[in-house]
Amino acid sequence: MHEHIAEAVKEPDVVTVPPGAICLRFETMKLYSALGAVRHLLDTGQVKPGDTLIDSSSGIYAHALALACHRHGLNCHIVGSTTIDRTLRVQLEILGATLEQVRPSQNLRLDQNLRVQRIGELLQQNPHYHWMRQYHDAIHYLGYRDIADLIRKEVPHGPLSLVGGVGTGASTGAIATYLREAGRDVTLIGVQPFGSVTFGAEHVSDPDMIIAGIGSSIPFHNVRHHLYDRIHWINFDYAMSGAIELLRASGIFAGLSAGAAYLATLWEQEREREQDADRTYVFLAADTGHRYVDTAYAHHTAAPGLGTMRPHEVTTQNELKHPWSAMNWPPPDNGLLHDAPALMAEPA
Structure with missing residues (x-):
């Protein structure tokens, strides 16, 4: 029996998704x-x-932090994106969290910069507040050890490819780190939107992907670039198609990052099938599809099918282009990006 709903809600469903992949x-x-x-x-x-x-949060972390604070008797204040919908706003209010949303913006950079700027103002006014710094504090890696342990128990032994949105870097980066520390052969495949600075795609815009929450307009110190082996940049239309096909094929109703991860997984399976037939593919569906109903799922009849979708394989970020690009990481000359000075470690 769980002591709080937060412990129950966090547990993932482990689902086999044809052909031969596993979805968390x-x-x-x-x-x-x-x-x-x-x-x-x-x-x-x-x-x-x-x-x-x-x-600061675009939605998912706001809900998570509010539940964690409710569980442990702490107050919670969120500076949120305009993508936080009425359903979440009402839940936050009832849970006792306070929310203020920045003004509407048309691009990821402005939205995130406005939120970070407001955090700074609030900390000046309330220096006793504790800023969680989900983008930069390695403390956010700690909880993901449990997911790595779950994968070790549930996924057959042998080489494994983990596919998921990069986001703040703490989820896919942490899971891969703990699995590798336990001796597992892990290939880490990150999913990014165009327009994100995290892996050098800021010069190719895709304003619609602001709702996906998997990219960034500012550097995130929790992203450890050296942990990743492949990166896929997938635009809104293809991520939408991936999410719709995931629901159609498996019944899994998940967000756009899951759709993009599913699409990347299918491609990686195809390209590695002959060379590495024993490899298991695990992809992450980090949230449900409810907040994407109007923007994505409602357009399912117009969504292109996956059959003709192939990534544009590139060797440098200058070659990136819509609707889907992929590359091995690191590229031959990776002078653009560097990890934060302090590598991931368990905080003292």
Whole structure:
């Protein structure tokens, strides 16, 4: 029996998805990040019950942090994107979290910059608030050890490819790190939107992908570029088609990042089938599809089928183009990107 709904909600469904892939389907994957970080802060005395935790979110992390704070008797304040819908706003209010949303914007850069700017203002006004820094603090890696342990138990032994949205870097990066530490042969395949600076695609815009929450207009220190072996950049239309086909093929109703990860998984399976037939593919469905009904799922009759979709294989970021590009990582000359000075480690 669980002591709080947060512990129950975080558990993923492990589902076989034809042909031969495994999906970890979460209601909200970032509960692992939020719960692990909050527990560590309480255990080390950095915060105590009654304190206020604050952070920026496009939606998923807001829900996760609010539940973690509710679980441990902490206050929660979220500076949110306009993508946070009425369903989540009402839940946050009832859970006791406070939410303020930045003004509407048409691109990822402005939206994220506005949120970070507002965080700075709030911290000046309330220096006793604790900023969770989900984008930059390695404390957010800790909770994902449980997912790595789950994969070790559920997924057959042998080489494994993990496919998922990069986002803040803490989820796919942490899971792969813990699996590798346990001796597993892991290829890490990250999914990005065009327009994200994280892997050097800021020069190719895709304003619609702001809702996907898998890219960034600012550098995230929690992204460890050296952990990744392949990167896929997938635009809104193809991610939408991937999500719709995932629902059609498996019944899994998930977000756009899951659709993009499913599309990347199918391609990676095809390109590696003859060379590495024993490899298992695991892809992440980090959230449900509810907030994408109007923007994506409602257009399912017009969505292109997956049969003709192939990525444009590139060797440098200058070659990136819509609707889908992929490349081995790191590229031959990776002078554009560097990890944060402090590599991922368990916080003291």
